[in-house]
Amino acid sequence: MTAVQKARLEMRRNEWTGPTKHQLPGAVKCNLVILPKADAYDFLVYCVHNPKPCPVIEVTEPGDPEPKRSAPGADLRTDLPRYAVYRNGERQEDRLEIRELWTDDSVAFLIGSGMSFDDALERAGVPKTGTWVLNTTLETVPAGKFRGPMVVTMRLMTPSQAIIATQLTSRFVYTHGAPVHIGDPAAIGADLADPIVGSPLEAIPKGLTPVFWGCGVTPQSAALASAPELMITHAPAHSFVTDLVDDQFCIP
Amino acid sequence: MTAVQKARLEMRRNEWTGPTKHQLPGAVKCNLVILPKADAYDFLVYCVHNPKPCPVIEVTEPGDPEPKRSAPGADLRTDLPRYAVYRNGERQEDRLEIRELWTDDSVAFLIGSGMSFDDALERAGVPKTGTWVLNTTLETVPAGKFRGPMVVTMRLMTPSQAIIATQLTSRFVYTHGAPVHIGDPAAIGADLADPIVGSPLEAIPKGLTPVFWGCGVTPQSAALASAPELMITHAPAHSFVTDLVDDQFCIP
Structure with a gap:
């Protein structure tokens, strides 16, 4: 059994209920969105149509909670440490498993998470520092009732780190890929005073360059805008950990 | 009006009915598959789940023949030079337009074509030579009734060209990306004596290395295996030409 498989088993048994962020380095992590088949x-x-913020790694068969492509044997109803439950577009309780909420009609989407390249960035000399999650005025390409602005993650770094x-x-490319913007936050309508995640910032510290990537909150946010009766996601920072290996699941 | 837009207009008027292969260099070309909404x-x-042979560039809204994302203003019922019509899994007549066959229920898939990187390869010193289309024993990841072996394109080149x-x-990545195999055709079950496209080969000429890429015939072939009542595709070598630019629509 690999370290990742062991960790998922601990999550299944509710022995691991904390974040997966910065854990299990080298494994591809995924954001989870569960919707009814009718919306899939x-x-x-x-x-x-929005591959940068929403890179799809796997879609499960309706009613089947096993992600056969990215983590054979895993169960998406139990193998995340913590889930967020939304009803009619409102976030409600968190759960440690969602067996009771899963039906024959449930479809799970695994969407590559930017957490997956944090380790690679660190190895390349770009240290893990704070990450901000920000709304923007960049519109995504709509499909059916799903639409809305792109949400981005911002990292601050030196100009030479920004190039690296x-x-x-x-x-x-399967975990958000290249930045969508670099430099002035205002150019994409990102308001540093009102981040979704992270502390408000008055200004970019001198000498640092902000770099922005499409964020996995985008598909959640687009799905929520349609106010589905029930939507289940991972709880923030509690992403699903796949068997896929970062350094293989990219353009080498 | 760009050269590509002008060319599409000629196709719409049936003034351009020949191949698009090796034409309009630098434009992203797409394979077309039209299916009923129920199969979409x-x-x-x-x-x-099979991004190398089946990189999706755009999916149209049911009944709407305009590919808004990759060629705004174009009409997929008329703006390809030649179409192939399949009924119950059998190839039947070719057509210069498919207005009569398009319904409110039709969905068009544009799938990146390897033709798109031929020009870039040539600029990098890998000349356009023959391309073979071959069946393999590599299984694709199935979804619903869609399944089957991966079809590949093979190019022959020197070892140093194979590296380039x-x-x-x-x-x-949106037009098949990296090779799926390099070297011995038998290792992936590719039979040189029985190509889908190209002349049979007895052996790989000495000094040349065969390089294999996922091929856009794969999704057509998977769709055909399910014997849909009606499926429409581009005729071979008569791919759709988008407004997207190769050198921008890739990892720079």
């Missing part, structure tokens, strides 16, 4: 087609088209980070993440 | 979801999942071609096509 439009949501998948939405993701395919651009080069390196360009290879990670 | 499973087919899209199939493509997403691997580096360069790795960037073209």
